[in-house]
Structure formats: C-alpha cells, structure tokens
Amino acid sequence: MTDFYDLAEKKSVGEIRKLYPISGDFFDNMNLSALAEDVPMADALEKSDPEWLQELGTDTDGVLEQFCEFMEALTSPQEETALIREITIVGGHDKNGMPEKAELTVKPGEVISIVGPTGSGKSRLLGDIECMAQGDTPTGRRIRINGEFPDEETRFELEGRLVAQLSQNMNFVMDLSVRDFLQMHAKSRFCEDPESVAEQCYACANDLAGEAFDISTKVTQLSGGQSRALMIADTAYMSSSPVILIDEIENAGIDRRQAISILTRQDKIVFISTHDPMLALSASKRIVIRNGGIAKVMETTEEERASLSVIEELDDTIMRIRSMLRAGEQIIPGHFAVPAAASSDEA
Ligand SMILES: Nc1ncnc2c1ncn2[C@@H]1O[C@H](COP(=O)(O)OP(=O)(O)O)[C@@H](O)[C@H]1O
Numbered sequence: 001m002t003d004f005y006d007l008a009e010k011k012s013v014g015e016i017r018k019l020y021p022i023s024g025d026f027f028d029n030m031n032l033s034a035l036a037e038d039v040p041m042a043d044a045l046e047k048s049d050p051e052w053l054q055e056l057g058t059d060t061d062g063v064l065e066q067f068c069e070f071m072e073a074l075t076s077p078q079e080e081t082a083l084i085r086e087i088t089i090v091g092g093h094d095k096n097g098m099p100e101k102a103e104l105t106v107k108p109g110e111v112i113s114i115v116g117p118t119g120s121g122k123s124r125l126l127g128d129i130e131c132m133a134q135g136d137t138p139t140g141r142r143i144r145i146n147g148e149f150p151d152e153e154t155r156f157e158l159e160g161r162l163v164a165q166l167s168q169n170m171n172f173v174m175d176l177s178v179r180d181f182l183q184m185h186a187k188s189r190f191c192e193d194p195e196s197v198a199e200q201c202y203a204c205a206n207d208l209a210g211e212a213f214d215i216s217t218k219v220t221q222l223s224g225g226q227s228r229a230l231m232i233a234d235t236a237y238m239s240s241s242p243v244i245l246i247d248e249i250e251n252a253g254i255d256r257r258q259a260i261s262i263l264t265r266q267d268k269i270v271f272i273s274t275h276d277p278m279l280a281l282s283a284s285k286r287i288v289i290r291n292g293g294i295a296k297v298m299e300t301t302e303e304e305r306a307s308l309s310v311i312e313e314l315d316d317t318i319m320r321i322r323s324m325l326r327a328g329e330q331i332i333p334g335h336f337a338v339p340a341a342a343s344s345d346e347a
C-alpha cells in the first residue's frame with residue numbers, strides 16, 4: 001500500500017495532483033486549492049493559517065488523516081500490482097497424493113499455457129494461482145509472490161487485484177448497454193477519459209467477435225462469443241491486474257490469436273488453459289497436467305515455433321470451412337485445402 005502520509009511529506013499539492021488526478025477532488029472539496037503548490041503538502045499545511053483550518057473544522061493532522069483515507073479508498077490498485085516482479089508455483093501433490101516435483105517462476109510479459117485431459121486439473125491450477133494458495137487447496141500447492149510466500153494480510157490485500165480471470169462462463173447481472181457497461185467500468189478504474197476508453201474497448205471487442213454488434217446493444221443480449229470478446233477487450237484495456245488467467249477460450253467464436261496478442265501487449269503474466277494447439281504453442285512454456293499434478297513444464301522449442309505457422313494454416317482452413325458451412329455453401333475439397341495464398345475467400 002502506498003504510504004500517503006509519506007507522500008504528503010514529500011510531494012507538493014501540485015505534484016500529488018499530477019500523480020493522482022483523483023486527489024483534485026479532495027483538494028477542491030476541502031477548499032485546499034489555496035495551499036502552496038511548490039512545497040510538500042504537509043509543510044504547506046503547517047505554514048497555513050490555523051484559523052483557516054479551524055474554519056474548516058479541522059487541523060493539520062486532521063486534514064492529513066482525511067487525505068490518506070480518501071486516497072486509500074479511491075486510488076487505483078494499479079501501482080501496487082505493478083510491483084509484481086514474479087510469481088512462483090511451488091508444487092503440491094496430484095490426486096493420489098504423489099508429490100509434484102515442480103517449481104515454476106513466471107515473470108511479466110510471459111505467457112504460460114496449461115494442457116492436459118479434461119478433468120486433469122487445469123482449472124484447479126488456475127484457481128490455485130487466483131487465490132494465492134498456501135497449501136490450503138486440494139493440491140497443496142503454494143504460490144510465492146516476488147520470491148516470498150504472502151502472509152495473510154498481503155493475501156487479503158491483493159485479493160481481487162492480482163488476477164483478472166476470463167472464465168468459461170460469462171454472466172452479466174446488470175442489463176446495461178455495452179457503452180454504459182464499458183463507461184462505468186472505465187470510471188471505476190479511474191481512466192482519464194472514460195468515454196474514449198470505452199469506445200476503444202468496444203472497437204477492439206467488435207474486432208475480436210466473429211459477429212459484429214452495436215455499442216448500444218444490451219450486454220445481456222450479446223452472444224457467447226460477443227460477450228467473451230467484450231470481456232477480453234475490457235481486461236486488456238482496463239484491468240490493472242498483473243496476472244491474467246484464461247480458462248479455455250477456444251470455442252467462443254472469437255479471433256483467438258488476436259485476443260492473445262492484445263492481452264500480452266502489456267507486461268502481464270498470462271496463464272491460459274487450453275486444448276487448442278495454436279494457443280498452447282504460442283506460449284513460451286507449457287505446463288502439462290496429469291491426474292491433478294504438474295507432470296512436466298516444457299519450453300516451446302524453435303522447431304515447435306516453426307510448426308506454428310503450419311498449424312495456423314490448418315486453423316485458417318478450419319475457420320474457412322466453418323464460415324462456408326455457416327454461409328450455406330457446399331464443402332468441396334479443392335476449395336479449402338489450399339494454403340491461405342490461394343484461398344477461395346476472394347474468388
Ligand atoms: N491435485 C489435486 N488433488 C485433488 N483434487 C484435484 C487435484 N487437481 C484437481 N483436482 C480436482 O479435480 C477436478 C477436476 O479438475 P479441473 O481443474 O476442473 O480439471 P480441468 O480443468 O483440467 O478439466 C476438480 O474437482 C479439482 O478440484
């Protein structure tokens with residue numbers, strides 16, 4: 001947590017305003033805008049007319065205290081979570097109690113895929129990361145943050161801030177339009193210009209979604225693919241969480257490659273559980289889960305990377321067949337089983 005007392009001792013009102021635009025609300029509401037802008041806030045308060053503070057019904061300490069409370073309640077967790085340098089998964093045991101001989105450290109900017117049969121424990125691993133497990137989940141795994149096991153207090157403080165999760169099911173409770181939903185979210189994340197962030201986010205979501213949708217559509221009326229696309233764009237543009245967990249996005253009818261590249265543009269740690277070869281291989285490492293345990297951690301080799309382009313072509317082919325079927329066309333082998341260059345799309 002930022003020590004706002006410390007901030008007030010070191011930075012002037014002007015500097016604080018720049019660092020935390022939201023602080024402007026506090027200074028304006030408290031009529032503190034007359035405070036000297038060029039000396040630390042605490043000094044400026046000390047030097048100000050005590051009568052003036054009395055009129056405000058407070059004193060120097062009172063103002064500082066209220067300032068800290070205000071800032072703690074309203075600043076975005078961004079700067080805290082930006083402090084995550086690495087997270088480490090320390091092995092527990094599989095479903096038979098056999099120890100996992102795994103310890104894996106992941107740094108911002110890395111994408112890790114999680115593969116394994118259905119029911120093997122992929123979602124469980126994501127869950128362990130999300131709750132920063134400390135031997136208190138069925139796997140007995142423990143998570144280190146920046147090399148240390150977080151204590152209860154840190155765990156509590158980071159809860160809901162560390163991780164943004166894109167899960168298999170999206171449920172919108174409120175019946176807002178896409179525009180209102182995004183703007184509301186942008187505001188709650190203290191975006192400078194919520195309207196334009198919402199617009200950008202919508203454009204990105206629309207791009208990702210197979211079927212286009214209007215910004216005035218109600219979120220509850222979006223298809224599975226559209227709402228997934230919206231959540232991905234929302235996470236990419238507005239989430240301050242340093243870790244993103246994605247549980248099987250393959251069948252959502254969205255542009256998966258683009259989704260991953262959007263999510264990894266920022267320096268985040270991305271874990272993605274998947275059955276999709278293309279997603280699995282676009283990660284730098286993959287965790288192989290078997291019977292609830294981490295069986296292996298594999299680096300994606302150069303050779304595998306090279307085959308990625310072949311897999312992408314195959315994937316494009318499947319996508320083409322899919323859209324041909326959707327469009328009511330007949331599937332004729334020669335029309336799709338060709339590399340993208342000779343694609344029948346433009347024909
Ligand atoms: N190491 C483990 N020990 C005990 N139960 C586990 C372990 N790993 C996973 N499970 C349980 O196995 C079930 C299936 O796991 P899940 O993560 O949903 O599989 P997947 O996502 O790969 O389909 C869940 O109930 C999960 O809690």
Ligand SMILES: [Mg+2]
Pocket residue numbers: 122123124247
């Ligand atoms: Mg699962």
